Amino acid sequence: MASLPILDFSRFTATASRDDFLADLRAAARDYGFFYLKGHDVSPDLQRQLIAVSNAFFALPEADKLAIEMVNSPHFRGYTRAGREITRGQQDWREQIDIGSELPVAEVPADAPWMRLQGPNLWPEHLPEFRTTLLQWQSELTRVAIRLLRAFALALGQDADVFAPIYRAIPSEHLKVIRYPGQTDDRSSQGVGAHKDSGFLTLLLQDAIGGLQVEAEDGTWIDATPIEGTFIINIGEILELASNGYLRATVHRVISPPAGRDRLSIAYFFGADLNATVPLLNLAPDLAAQAKGPASDPLNPLFRDVGENALKGRLRSHPDVAERHYAEHLAKKVG
Numbered sequence: 195m196a197s198l199p200i201l202d203f204s205r206f207t208a209t210a211s212r213d214d215f216l217a218d219l220r221a222a223a224r225d226y227g228f229f230y231l232k233g234h235d236v237s238p239d240l241q242r243q244l245i246a247v248s249n250a251f252f253a254l255p256e257a258d259k260l261a262i263e264m265v266n267s268p269h270f271r272g273y274t275r276a277g278r279e280i281t282r283g284q285q286d287w288r289e290q291i292d293i294g295s296e297l298p299v300a301e302v303p304a305d306a307p308w309m310r311l312q313g314p315n316l317w318p319e320h321l322p323e324f325r326t327t328l329l330q331w332q333s334e335l336t337r338v339a340i341r342l343l344r345a346f347a348l349a350l351g352q353d354a355d356v357f358a359p360i361y362r363a364i365p366s367e368h369l370k371v372i373r374y375p376g377q378t379d380d381r382s383s384q385g386v387g388a389h390k391d392s393g394f395l396t397l398l399l400q401d402a403i404g405g406l407q408v409e410a411e412d413g414t415w416i417d418a419t420p421i422e423g424t425f426i427i428n429i430g431e432i433l434e435l436a437s438n439g440y441l442r443a444t445v446h447r448v449i450s451p452p453a454g455r456d457r458l459s460i461a462y463f464f465g466a467d468l469n470a471t472v473p474l475l476n477l478a479p480d481l482a483a484q485a486k487g488p489a490s491d492p493l494n495p496l497f498r499d500v501g502e503n504a505l506k507g508r509l510r511s512h513p514d515v516a517e518r519h520y521a522e523h524l525a526k527k528v529g
């Protein structure tokens with residue numbers, strides 16, 4: 195049974211092992227688009243605190259969670275009940291809270307409707323430590339993601355800061371705290387349906403239950419079995435577009451845990467400025483020869499305009515938010 199590679203980020207910090215790390219990163223990214231990262235320096239105490247407040251959030255009375263339901267937020271922030279989010283037309287059996295960069299509502303020019311994604315988060319009123327811990331997690335993971343993105347740039351033979359112009363102004367820092375309930379007989383076992391992530395990179399902290407699966411090149415599914423002390427890293431559509439498909443945004447899904455168990459995961463999606471356009475990197479001939487071009491999936495066309503790609507994904511995943519807040523936008527698209 196195939197398994198995903200494990201990379202040690204401390205080898206990137208040490209000059210003597212840096213080039214070997216970059217070669218391993220290039221191989222893992224190209225062959226799987228997914229890997230485990232150990233040797234990151236995120237404090238284990240902060241991780242424990244994050245897991246504790248996340249469990250406390252899901253244990254809140256239902257009324258407290260429904261008070262901050264995402265359907266109330268034109269910025270796609272807040273709580274989503276299990277079964278409300280849709281992937282590839284099917285219900286996802288997970289409950290979650292979505293948190294984004296904590297920024298004020300922006301002006302929304304007619305030619306940049308995605309600027310409506312920017313706005314305040316919705317926080318649980320009776321659990322103040324949830325907000326402080328999540329914001330701390332967000333800034334820690336942004337730091338790790340930027341270091342990792344610099345490593346990706348070097349692995350592709352580019353200047354370390356080649357992507358900085360498209361994330362430096364307003365990076366997109368999206369967090370999802372997710373609980374997957376155990377399987378029951380009366381619904382599907384789709385925790386989240388098969389999909390690609392849209393940003394640069396995703397950094398995932400998962401508990402010990404398992405259920406995340408990664409699609410291999412031959413169409414089989416590889417289990418991303420939990421490994422204590424690691425994050426799971428995967429590539430999003432921005433890196434696929436920028437590298438002309440040398441790097442792949444790999445398709446993945448989550449199968450619901452066995453009956454009577456539930457699974458906790460915290461996904462952090464690092465993306466670009468909503469107003470940026472994804473550049474096409476100039477790859478050296480040996481890498482360019484292996485670039486397959488971005489995947490063309492008629493069900494999921496990729497857009498170089500970061501904001502357009504991001505808004506497309508959110509509207510499709512959350513039809514209730516789309517209907518309440520984006521009816522006019524959708525009507526214009528169809529009409």
Ligand SMILES: O=C(O)CCC(=O)C(=O)O
Pocket residue numbers: 370372386391398400406446447448459460461
């Ligand atoms: O919960 C997980 O393991 C993965 C979640 C995921 O793929 C997503 O939310 O995009």
Ligand SMILES: [Fe+2]
Pocket residue numbers: 389390391446
């Ligand atoms: Fe994902």
